[in-house]
Amino acid sequence: MKSQTHNNHSPLLADMVYGVKHGLFEDDLGRSLHQVWSLGVSDELIDGMIKARVRSCQVQEAFGHVPPFQKSHLDNGEVVWGKGLWNEVIRQPAQDLCSGMGVFSGTGGGKSNLLSFIAPQIAARGANVWLAEMYKTQLRQLRPVFQRLGKDLVVLRADGWKYNPLYAECRDPHVHLLMVVDLLDRILDLPLRARSILLQGCHELYRKFGVWDGKSKTFPCLFDLFEWVRSTPGLNPQSRDAILDRLGALLASRAGRCMAYRVGWNPVDLQRFSVIFEMRDVSEQIKQLLLETCLYSIFQYEYQRGVVNAPLSLFIAFEDSQRFLSSNQQTKGEITPIAELAAVERGSGKALCILGQTTHGISRPLMANLTTKIMGRLGTHEDYQTLGADMGMDAAQIVWAMKNLKAGTFIGQTSIGNWREPFVFRVPHLNIPVTVDDQAAAESLKALDGLPTERASEFDHWEMRPIVEVREVPASGVPPLSEVELRYLKSVVQNPGKPSGLYARLVGISGKRAVEIRTQFVASGYLREHKAATGKRGRHSIFLEPLPPALEAVAKLNGGGLP
Amino acid sequence: MSQGFFHGHVLVPSLERVCLSRGADVRREHPVRVDGHIRFVDLYIRYRGWRIACEVENCANRVRHDIAKASALQATLLIVTPDGTTARAIRRKMRTLKKPKELQIWILSYCPALQRLGEIMI
Numbered sequence: 001m002k003s004q005t006h007n008n009h010s011p012l013l014a015d016m017v018y019g020v021k022h023g024l025f026e027d028d029l030g031r032s033l034h035q036v037w038s039l040g041v042s043d044e045l046i047d048g049m050i051k052a053r054v055r056s057c058q059v060q061e062a063f064g065h066v067p068p069f070q071k072s073h074l075d076n077g078e079v080v081w082g083k084g085l086w087n088e089v090i091r092q093p094a095q096d097l098c099s100g101m102g103v104f105s106g107t108g109g110g111k112s113n114l115l116s117f118i119a120p121q122i123a124a125r126g127a128n129v130w131l132a133e134m135y136k137t138q139l140r141q142l143r144p145v146f147q148r149l150g151k152d153l154v155v156l157r158a159d160g161w162k163y164n165p166l167y168a169e170c171r172d173p174h175v176h177l178l179m180v181v182d183l184l185d186r187i188l189d190l191p192l193r194a195r196s197i198l199l200q201g202c203h204e205l206y207r208k209f210g211v212w213d214g215k216s217k218t219f220p221c222l223f224d225l226f227e228w229v230r231s232t233p234g235l236n237p238q239s240r241d242a243i244l245d246r247l248g249a250l251l252a253s254r255a256g257r258c259m260a261y262r263v264g265w266n267p268v269d270l271q272r273f274s275v276i277f278e279m280r281d282v283s284e285q286i287k288q289l290l291l292e293t294c295l296y297s298i299f300q301y302e303y304q305r306g307v308v309n310a311p312l313s314l315f316i317a318f319e320d321s322q323r324f325l326s327s328n329q330q331t332k333g334e335i336t337p338i339a340e341l342a343a344v345e346r347g348s349g350k351a352l353c354i355l356g357q358t359t360h361g362i363s364r365p366l367m368a369n370l371t372t373k374i375m376g377r378l379g380t381h382e383d384y385q386t387l388g389a390d391m392g393m394d395a396a397q398i399v400w401a402m403k404n405l406k407a408g409t410f411i412g413q414t415s416i417g418n419w420r421e422p423f424v425f426r427v428p429h430l431n432i433p434v435t436v437d438d439q440a441a442a443e444s445l446k447a448l449d450g451l452p453t454e455r456a457s458e459f460d461h462w463e464m465r466p467i468v469e470v471r472e473v474p475a476s477g478v479p480p481l482s483e484v485e486l487r488y489l490k491s492v493v494q495n496p497g498k499p500s501g502l503y504a505r506l507v508g509i510s511g512k513r514a515v516e517i518r519t520q521f522v523a524s525g526y527l528r529e530h531k532a533a534t535g536k537r538g539r540h541s542i543f544l545e546p547l548p549p550a551l552e553a554v555a556k557l558n559g560g561g562l563p
Numbered sequence: 564m565s566q567g568f569f570h571g572h573v574l575v576p577s578l579e580r581v582c583l584s585r586g587a588d589v590r591r592e593h594p595v596r597v598d599g600h601i602r603f604v605d606l607y608i609r610y611r612g613w614r615i616a617c618e619v620e621n622c623a624n625r626v627r628h629d630i631a632k633a634s635a636l637q638a639t640l641l642i643v644t645p646d647g648t649t650a651r652a653i654r655r656k657m658r659t660l661k662k663p664k665e666l667q668i669w670i671l672s673y674c675p676a677l678q679r680l681g682e683i684m685i
Contacts, residue, residue, distance in 0.1 A: 533646045
């Protein structure tokens with residue numbers, strides 16, 4: 001009926017389409033006009049009233065007073081985003097958040113305020129929230145808000161973790177091990193053979209602790225892995241050194257000590273709590289190791305127990321995560337861990353939300369899995385163009401965004417549901433009083449005291465020793481000397497006081513190598529040099545005197561007897 | 564009597580071996596009475612008409628005693644040093660000391676000392 005009537009009134013049709021898009025017929029009179037026009041009734045009075053509304057809006061738009069956006073049709077759901085341009089309340093079902101959300105806005109654009117606005121709403125619905133703050137300690141002030149909702153919000157600093165990445169309780173240890181080794185390989189940026197060594201070491205440690213038999217209640221930790229690599233002979237030297245250097249630096253840090261647990265917090269248990277992870281003061285590597293292994297463990301657990309399309313149970317947000325997400329960029333052409341998580345999160349009922357200042361550095365696979373995108377006040381033309389194009393904005397909308405977005409005003413677009421147009425909304429500014437200090441934050445950790453943990457106390461005084469220290473004279477035990485060095489030492493002890501060149505011939509090594517060994521032994525107190533002019537000209541001969549450490553070392557080499 | 568490793572295990576034995584190989588009568592740590600005290604000469608070498616008191620020195624501190632011991636034995640004093648620097652230091656020290664006119668003194672580093680002994684014991 002409409003088409004037959006409107007074909008004859010195409011200018012009026014265009015006006016009606018414009019009016020509907022801009023919400024000009026939402027009031028009582030507007031709905032009546034829309035209905036009358038739909039029934040094909042068209043006279044001068046009706047046309048005039050329709051045109052008057054449309055012309056008025058078009059004039060305002062021409063002067064830039066009306067944003068080129070449609071009125072939002074998102075009016076159903078538990079999560080309130082804010083109010084639209086026409087003061088309509090914009091809502092979205094919480095379940096839609098499981099498909100991933102990205103908020104991009106420059107500093108001071110209102111990202112944290114937006115997160116503080118929606119996180120309590122999600123918690124009130126029954127789901128838990130994990131909010132990771134990379135630099136600030138602002139979100140901890142939500143703790144009283146959560147308490148009013150009847151939920152506890154734990155504030156967890158990076159050095160307060162009780163965690164063991166190798167702990168695989170409730171999960172298949174084979175799959176868990178591959179995941180951890182893969183993450184360690186990426187985080188530590190190890191050479192190719194080092195990954196195999198790590199995997200080999202973890203397998204050996206799991207066997208030693210009886211993990212493969214399923215009998216073990218305790219697990220090896222990363223300190224065990226470090227010690228295994230350090231004490232196992234015959235490993236590729238370059239890969240071994242790379243692991244020791246990088247893993248050692250990781251473990252030697254203050255936050256690294258929190259991983260000295262045989263039984264650490266199980267991420268599966270941890271997801272029963274709402275937690276703010278304050279990750280300031282730690283390196284990006286620690287952030288990645290803690291957060292990514294934690295998230296992977298949860299997803300692995302959910303999929304192993306066969307969860308598909310679960311309702312929202314956990315909302316995970318990364319605040320100020322620009323560097324965290326950018327540092328995940330790999331040069332090896334692999335998909336980044338966070339992008340991988342974003343791809344698999346939906347079915348497990350976990351919502352992933354990232355907040356960043358710019359889209360620069362955010363991988364395309366990750367953007368593809370952020371179904372709900374929100375743009376705030378950005379700083380570069382590139383960001384507006386890229387994100388605007390991803391959100392389906394036209395040129396006029398992008399220009400409007402560049403010139404009109406303010407702090408607290410956002411443009412959103414969601415690819416779930418039938419209506420996918422970008423929409424503008426304002427988030428109310430929250431004045432949350434500052435009441436949670438460090439002491440209150442530390443007290444909030446008591447909620448996690450009930451989780452089972454077992455500390456690896458043997459690593460309480462652990463220190464990373466540089467490899468060069470093995471050259472020191474050992475106080476006791478067999479000296480850590482190579483076979484050639486021992487042969488050289490033995491020949492000096494058996495033939496003391498001979499010119500140094502003789503020992504090179506006796507041991508069967510080159511003069512250059514003999515000089516290196518001799519210098520090393522002299523420096524470490526095994527031998528003493530004496531020089532004598534045995535020729536008319538040229539350099540003096542060097543005679544070697546074995547000292548007590550050398551006699552002792554050779555005696556032990558011979559089974560305690562005399563050399 | 565207490566000697567360092569280089570002195571007692573390297574230099575003295577090698578000099579002794581050379582002399583023995585040439586048929587000389589060599590005594591290590593040969594006793595000699597000096598001013599009522601028993602002293603010892605590192606090597607006392609007798610070869611045909613030669614009597615040589617050989618002392619191995621790494622520094623110039625004990626040169627005075629070496630002169631006394633060689634004088635008591637009425638032997639030629641051969642002071643052997645590891646290198647030329649020590650030999651020069653001992654020569655400088657020797658110039659400051661009073662010594663019997665009939666005492667013949669050779670201050671040589673290791674290689675020239677071996678050469679000198681070789682020339683004597685043809």
